[in-house]
Amino acid sequence: MTTSTNQSPATLEQLQALDDAYTIDTYARYPMDAVRGEGVRLWDAAGTEYLDFLAGISVSNVGHCHPAVVEAIREQAGTLLHVSNLVHTEPALRLAERLATNSLGEGSKVFLCNSGAEAVEAALKLSRRAKSAGDIVVVREGFHGRTYGALSATPQEAKQAPFAPLVPGFIVAEPTIEGITNAVTANTAAVLIEPIRGESGVWPVPDDVLVAAREACDAVGAALMFDEIQTGLGRTGPLWRFQATPVVPDVMTSAKALGGGLPIGAMIAGPRLANTLQRGDHGSTFAGSPIIAAGALATLDVLMDPALPARTEALGARLRDGISRLPGVTTVRGAGLMVGFDLEGGGAPELAMRALSEQRLLLNATGPQTIRLLPPLVVNEEQIDDAVGRLGALLG
Numbered sequence: 001m002t003t004s005t006n007q008s009p010a011t012l013e014q015l016q017a018l019d020d021a022y023t024i025d026t027y028a029r030y031p032m033d034a035v036r037g038e039g040v041r042l043w044d045a046a047g048t049e050y051l052d053f054l055a056g057i058s059v060s061n062v063g064h065c066h067p068a069v070v071e072a073i074r075e076q077a078g079t080l081l082h083v084s085n086l087v088h089t090e091p092a093l094r095l096a097e098r099l100a101t102n103s104l105g106e107g108s109k110v111f112l113c114n115s116g117a118e119a120v121e122a123a124l125k126l127s128r129r130a131k132s133a134g135d136i137v138v139v140r141e142g143f144h145g146r147t148y149g150a151l152s153a154t155p156q157e158a159k160q161a162p163f164a165p166l167v168p169g170f171i172v173a174e175p176t177i178e179g180i181t182n183a184v185t186a187n188t189a190a191v192l193i194e195p196i197r198g199e200s201g202v203w204p205v206p207d208d209v210l211v212a213a214r215e216a217c218d219a220v221g222a223a224l225m226f227d228e229i230q231t232g233l234g235r236t237g238p239l240w241r242f243q244a245t246p247v248v249p250d251v252m253t254s255a256k257a258l259g260g261g262l263p264i265g266a267m268i269a270g271p272r273l274a275n276t277l278q279r280g281d282h283g284s285t286f287a288g289s290p291i292i293a294a295g296a297l298a299t300l301d302v303l304m305d306p307a308l309p310a311r312t313e314a315l316g317a318r319l320r321d322g323i324s325r326l327p328g329v330t331t332v333r334g335a336g337l338m339v340g341f342d343l344e345g346g347g348a349p350e351l352a353m354r355a356l357s358e359q360r361l362l363l364n365a366t367g368p369q370t371i372r373l374l375p376p377l378v379v380n381e382e383q384i385d386d387a388v389g390r391l392g393a394l395l396g
């Protein structure tokens, strides 16, 4: 089948045929296509409207096609798209300023990149640059991305086993006080943690475990690194998840929602480690490109609205409360609008599929019994109740 850009939109069946014929089959896609998005809603080529409670897996925190983000991208697109990191460009440097001054304290600095996995790679390299050949402690069932360093930091058998040998020097710990303290030794360069493990089913790491990790790192001069790629940018209420914990990490990664829908990553180093990486140590052709950075600046304008954290927390509580009343739901977890729930007897992938096909509600299953919801933060009470109602119609 051949297509050209001036045809009418392809049908789902045509897209599935293209997918089968021409893409390497790494994604289990839903039987759904999307041609347009606005706020919390998506439309397919046939004009069917969906309620999006996945937000591109926590990318579209500002909602689909936020007008201010679209306008910033349009304006930058007509001025300068790309130029390389051999010259200075204002959007990237303003973005670095904005992130550095709103994260890990005075003296923080930023390395921009293009994705979450790349932000993790930068953090891993920084920690080994600070403590040569040191071990990196990661948490069981954590997720940090698919590139080799990030994959090596992702102790999940199914994801790692086919790709051995991995990068050496990763130590896997249980996410408990004892687990972390026992794993950290004089040779530890870093402890890398998601404050809420997202991909493995929305599992918050308790505050006392984070405090133990902070103390263990301090005792041996290791870097405490938080992966805030999913938890950051207002997803759980505050701009960064660490702000709701008693702990400030030395290094933080961000990505996903930062670009408002465009690909971006950022590694932020606090004052102690901000000057660790040296010229020539790391780099990336597209990192901080003007168009992506302009989109990110407009996105941060929206996500740094002082009224947003309380709103997100209230809406998240409403969502969790509504879900907890549904039949067959055993536990509901999460913070703000990062929500997971378990189903008695499993069936989560089937429920996610039925939510899509019968209720036009987009969400995902992170495992056989867990459903995850990550709606855009611009969602309103009515849409929260609507989503709970749609789930209720399936579970009732």
Ligand SMILES: Cc1ncc(COP(=O)(O)O)c(C=O)c1O
Residues within 6 Å of the ligand: 057, 115, 116, 117, 118, 120, 143, 144, 145, 146, 194, 198, 199, 227, 228, 229, 230, 255, 256
């Ligand atoms: C916590 C966390 N770290 C890293 C990544 C990898 O990000 P990316 O897919 O942009 O490489 C993800 C993606 O889901 C994530 O949730």
